[in-house]
Structures are given as structure tokens and as C-alpha cells.
Amino acid sequence: MESIPASLPRTCIMDVQFSEQYPLRILLAEDNRVNQKVLLRLLKRLGYEADVANNGREAVEWVRRKPYDLVLMDIQMPEMDGLEATRKIFEEWPPEERPQVIAVTANVMQENEVACRSLGMTDFVTKPVSLETIVLALRRCKPITGR
Structure with missing residues (x-):
């Protein structure tokens, strides 16, 4: 996992114009309401509005x-977990047309x-x-042009 460079100014991390530099349409798949609020607030600080799915099936x-x-896919959710939801998404769309998926989990085990x-x-x-962590992850994402 990449660490935050010491030279990264905090002001650029919290700038709502970040979303203009990295324009992304984002879906948050998270079943926990508190985690939804936290992640949505972080995204809003960067200038994003995200849709919310409450489980993998909804995602x-x-x-x-x-x-x-x-x-942004929580791994442990009811009805359909994040791994199964990601499999289904990846099966339905070719790589150039499907969304990128970032795992978001409290389970930090290496095998996960x-x-x-x-x-x-x-x-x-x-x-x-x-x-800082979400900024690094978002910087590695590219908009999908095939859809």
C-alpha cells in the first residue's frame, strides 16, 4: 500500500476542486449507516457526490x-457480499466498460x-x-470512457 508523501500539502487533500482534477462517477456500496456518512462526508470534502447501495445486490x-x-465496495455486507458483487459486475461488463472497484473493509488480514x-x-x-487514504486511492482511478 502506498503511503502519503510527506510533501503532499494538506490543503490540496481537502480541496473540493480535487474532483475536477480526478472526475469520477462514484457508487458507494456500504451497509453500515455510520460508515456511509463518514465516506460520503470525505468524498464531499473532495467535491464528489456519490450514490449509495446498501448491499452487494443493490450495488x-x-x-x-x-x-x-x-x-467503493464494502466486503462484508448482507444479501450479497462485496466479493460476489464484484464478480457479478466483472462478469457483465468488459474491462474497458466496467467500473473500477476499490475494496473498503475493516478486515485487514493479508489473505483478504x-x-x-x-x-x-x-x-x-x-x-x-x-x-489521505481515499485521496491516494482516487488518484489511481481513471474515468471509464467506453460507457
Whole structure:
């Protein structure tokens, strides 16, 4: 996992114009209301508005209805977990058209990160998510042009 460079000024991290430099359509798939609020607040500080899915099944449905560049995917959710939801998304769309998926989890075990990355997830972010961590993850994402 990449660390925050010491030279990264805090003002650029909290700038709402960040979303203009890194324009992304974001879906947050998270079942916990407190975690939803925290992540939505962090994204808002960077200039993003995100849609929210309350479980993996909803996340797949949202992606079917609307194009996203990125899904912030909680791994442990009811009805359908984040790994299964990611598999379904990746099965339905070719790589150039599907959203990138970043795992967001409280489970920091190495085997969980390996499982997420081997599935094709772009990144692995641990909870509690910090503004600096989400900035690094978002900087590695690119808008999808095929949709």
C-alpha cells in the first residue's frame, strides 16, 4: 500500500476542486449507516457526490442502471457480499466498460487483500478510512470512457 508523501500539502487533500482534477462517477456500496456518512462526508470534502447501495445486490443493480467509474465496495455486507458483487459486475461488463472497484473493509488480514486484488479490484482500503487514504486511492482511478 502506498503511503502519503510527506510533501503532499494538506490543503490540496481537502480541496473540493480535487474532483475536477480526478472526475469520477462514484457508487458507494456500504451497509453500515455510520460508515456511509463518514465516506460520503470525505468524498464531499473532495467535491464528489456519490450514490449509495446498501448491499452487494443493490450495488450490482445500480451499476446496471447507471454508468460509474468507481465503486467503493464494502466486503462484508448482507444479501450479497462485496466479493460476489464484484464478480457479478466483472462478469457483465468488459474491462474497458466496467467500473473500477476499490475494496473498503475493516478486515485487514493479508489473505483478504490478496483475495480482493486477485479478483481484479483496483485497490484495498482499510477502515476507518482517512481522507489521505481515499485521496491516494482516487488518484489511481481513471474515468471509464467506453460507457
